[in-house]
Amino acid sequence: MANDQPPRPSRRGFLKAGSAAVAAGASLGATGVAQAALGKTPAHAADPTMAVEPFYGLHQGGIVTPQQSHTYVAALDLTTEKRDDVIALLRAWTNAAARMTQGSTAAPLPPADAANTAANTTDAANANGTYDAASNKGAPDSGDVLGLGPCGLTITFGFGPGLFTHEGKDRYGLASRRPAALVDLPRFNGDQLIAEKTGGDLFIQACANDQQVAFHAVRQLSRLANGVATMRWGQSGFLSGPRGQTPRNLMGFKDGTNNPSTAKPQLMNEFIWAGATPDAPWMEGGTYTVFRRIRITLEHWDNTEVDFQEQVFGRHKYSGAPIGKKNEFDPVDLTEEDKDGNPVIPENSHVRLSNQASNNGAQILRRSYSYNEGTNFYIERWPPWRQETEYDAGLIFLAHQSDPRKGFIPINDKLAKFDMMNQFTTHVGSAVFAVPPGAKPGSYIGAGLFET
Amino acid sequence: MANDQPPRPSRRGFLKAGSAAVAAGASLGATGVAQAALGKTPAHAADPTMAVEPFYGLHQGGIVTPQQSHTYVAALDLTTEKRDDVIALLRAWTNAAARMTQGSTAAPLPPADAANTAANTTDAANANGTYDAASNKGAPDSGDVLGLGPCGLTITFGFGPGLFTHEGKDRYGLASRRPAALVDLPRFNGDQLIAEKTGGDLFIQACANDQQVAFHAVRQLSRLANGVATMRWGQSGFLSGPRGQTPRNLMGFKDGTNNPSTAKPQLMNEFIWAGATPDAPWMEGGTYTVFRRIRITLEHWDNTEVDFQEQVFGRHKYSGAPIGKKNEFDPVDLTEEDKDGNPVIPENSHVRLSNQASNNGAQILRRSYSYNEGTNFYIERWPPWRQETEYDAGLIFLAHQSDPRKGFIPINDKLAKFDMMNQFTTHVGSAVFAVPPGAKPGSYIGAGLFET
Numbered sequence A, B: 001m002a003n004d005q006p007p008r009p010s011r012r013g014f015l016k017a018g019s020a021a022v023a024a025g026a027s028l029g030a031t032g033v034a035q036a037a038l039g040k041t042p043a044h045a046a047d048p049t050m051a052v053e054p055f056y057g058l059h060q061g062g063i064v065t066p067q068q069s070h071t072y073v074a075a076l077d078l079t080t081e082k083r084d085d086v087i088a089l090l091r092a093w094t095n096a097a098a099r100m101t102q103g104s105t106a107a108p109l110p111p112a113d114a115a116n117t118a119a120n121t122t123d124a125a126n127a128n129g130t131y132d133a134a135s136n137k138g139a140p141d142s143g144d145v146l147g148l149g150p151c152g153l154t155i156t157f158g159f160g161p162g163l164f165t166h167e168g169k170d171r172y173g174l175a176s177r178r179p180a181a182l183v184d185l186p187r188f189n190g191d192q193l194i195a196e197k198t199g200g201d202l203f204i205q206a207c208a209n210d211q212q213v214a215f216h217a218v219r220q221l222s223r224l225a226n227g228v229a230t231m232r233w234g235q236s237g238f239l240s241g242p243r244g245q246t247p248r249n250l251m252g253f254k255d256g257t258n259n260p261s262t263a264k265p266q267l268m269n270e271f272i273w274a275g276a277t278p279d280a281p282w283m284e285g286g287t288y289t290v291f292r293r294i295r296i297t298l299e300h301w302d303n304t305e306v307d308f309q310e311q312v313f314g315r316h317k318y319s320g321a322p323i324g325k326k327n328e329f330d331p332v333d334l335t336e337e338d339k340d341g342n343p344v345i346p347e348n349s350h351v352r353l354s355n356q357a358s359n360n361g362a363q364i365l366r367r368s369y370s371y372n373e374g375t376n377f378y379i380e381r382w383p384p385w386r387q388e389t390e391y392d393a394g395l396i397f398l399a400h401q402s403d404p405r406k407g408f409i410p411i412n413d414k415l416a417k418f419d420m421m422n423q424f425t426t427h428v429g430s431a432v433f434a435v436p437p438g439a440k441p442g443s444y445i446g447a448g449l450f451e452t
């Protein structure tokens, strides 16, 4: 039987554009607007599937990168006892991630040669219809994104507390190198965390302008971890926005407006990038990332009036402007009062409580996505007795900061207690990670932690 | 306090293109290829967010419509005892669906008038931070897709067995009008159906070139059902394809190649559209839709070699060609043998078992999507004892046919018993619906069932 398959296709059937302008142009959100304003390619100019983001560099991608339209985030738990295994994994991840972000498969595909013809295996497969996993290394890549283009893929790796100490044990000789800023998050008022959606020793955030490309990256990386680490949780997220505008979240509000501008290096250095602290010099140029899975009771929210919804956020729904203002980017003025002397932006509104003026000047870089995992069926046996299907949808909250003790923790402490939005939201997953700086070509993500 | 918000934006900030060519150009998959081959606008010519599909017509949209990139499918259970409530719901759904497919909100948004200013509600909201659902009609539309464009949205409604009889009762006087073709699906070998992901009295399939636009449609429709029907299950799906090519599913294979061509009305009339059978003349121009939620153990699949994977499907992975052939659209020849006299396309391969030649000529129109709902954590207490996180990802199998007794049922009966793919797949959800013909403007979906 003849087997003359055409040569294997690559993911990149295009002239490599590889410029920051293409990348910026392909992305969504307020940061994209900022970049466009700086005179770069306007946000609608490029095909988002063609965008290429650099992998190597001072910082990892996916932090100040203008937000792509999709993400898949995952956490893994280390099962190995060997420091060398962890290093080998980080090396393999670095190489595969560098390939994939540039539009390639995780590993080279086999040539379309005789070894791969059907004739060689027909009998074996027909004989019993099963395969022997042990004698089988598997395909080099799942192949499900062949032809899709790089899609602006970024892959960001992070280290959870469990890499440093695990059940009181210093598995890899790293306990003394744990950054003080990598705290265990406290319990917040109202938290309903599900253990299997919380924590993790290693973090992967893949963002891309295509859902399958983002998932594909995590899927290949998680497979490379076979025998060394296992998946703890993973989840898919998306943003729908007219390109170049701030996307609306599932509550219908523009989300991301009042982020610190990634176009201002000074702001990024102050609030987002970690410095070379004495306890963790290897974190210089990295950041700390907080993940929260926040379910939103959309059914409940949809039964409220628009003007009430605006009070909850402290912003107008359609324009995105602060209450009483006209334009989305008008400044939030917390001192304004109405004719009766009441604050125009309510005391318990989301933006007042989270604004830097209410938090000793603290700022975080939110880079969140919506999620939509169908429906949950739940039964409550306590009155009012009910048995109901609810949307399992909400926000994958992701925020980067130089120190969570000054960023997420105090802000969320306040929100968890007073935010009017809480009656519609439940935090069901949570994690915090030290996200090391970028790697140099030839090195690997986290080298500074292991080798200096 | 002044409130001078700009006028409410509409979803349609574009010149209405509204042509079939635009719609076809914006879509994915083999049918798109077929249309392009017929000399219509090539598949990459148009902005997929601008595509508009007609709502009214002989057939409902979303059946032979070239596949959009996303779907949200849902089933609802009727809770009312009144026939008039069901009719009123279908009327409301028809109107809202017609609006949304053309790029509008589900209902008109209120004008940006004084009644909507913050000043009127600041005190009330501040006072207790809660709202009274009973005294509150809620927002007319969740507003989360403002500015996103129509995105080729189609909305398809279907009727489950429970509309006709429910726990032996003829709630709405429709029992005698149940089509014989709307059978209860039998149990298939290996079925592991979850009750809360199975069945349903009413079906909504929303397909669009944007994930949030598809979900938005179901969310508004499900809200219109308040007091009459409740959500039973819902789930989101996607297809990633280089536009104009057959998209690859999560197993990495091109999926949809050997569908009957929607460009051939004769094929559609024979296999897809229901005729005017004596038991259900109102179904003429409709179809029967089978939904299956099929989980794929990707972890397991990824550990198999490409050549084994090809044996499972009976097709080459990269090209999509039948085994031994070169091109994706080369015909599947089940009679070919290798030099030892074994069939080139294995006996227990997916395409051999499902091909029309193995099923008395039966054909169905598959219009499936991938799904990806993060991860499941499961515990098995039976040896080999394990506690593991697995992907909750797979295929939302959707197939249309003129009669499931000749289409899905016999084909799946065979597949469920013999398909090599079964060791990687589990059917966890299932439903079957009678999808009535399209509505005329002024009428409503299902009018023929209630009024003739």
Ligand code: HEM
Binding pocket: A249, A251, A253, A254, A255, A256, A257, A258, A259, A292, A294, A296, A313, A315, A332, A350, A351, A352, A354, A355, A356, A364, A366, A394, A395, A397, A408, A411, A412, A415, A425
């Ligand atoms: C479901 C959960 C959440 C939703 C839907 C949500 C949505 C929003 C929206 C619509 C805005 C206004 C637009 C903007 O400036 O981006 C906003 C602002 C903000 N949110 Fe959230 N948010 C959520 C959770 C959180 C959490 C958990 C935190 C941090 C602990 C947070 C921190 C902030 C901050 C710092 C701002 C900017 C406030 C300002 O300076 O004006 N949000 N959020």
Ligand code: HEM
Binding pocket: B249, B251, B253, B254, B255, B256, B257, B258, B259, B292, B294, B296, B313, B315, B332, B350, B351, B352, B354, B355, B356, B364, B366, B394, B395, B397, B408, B411, B412, B415, B425
């Ligand atoms: C996870 C589940 C499934 C996957 C991943 C899958 C995938 C595929 C693929 C890759 C092909 C070959 C390309 C094509 O012609 O479209 C195919 C063909 C086909 N499948 Fe499936 N399939 C699944 C379940 C089913 C089920 C449940 C049925 C029906 C009961 C079905 C019916 C068919 C038919 C009729 C064909 C065309 C065969 C031919 O005539 O060549 N599939 N499927």
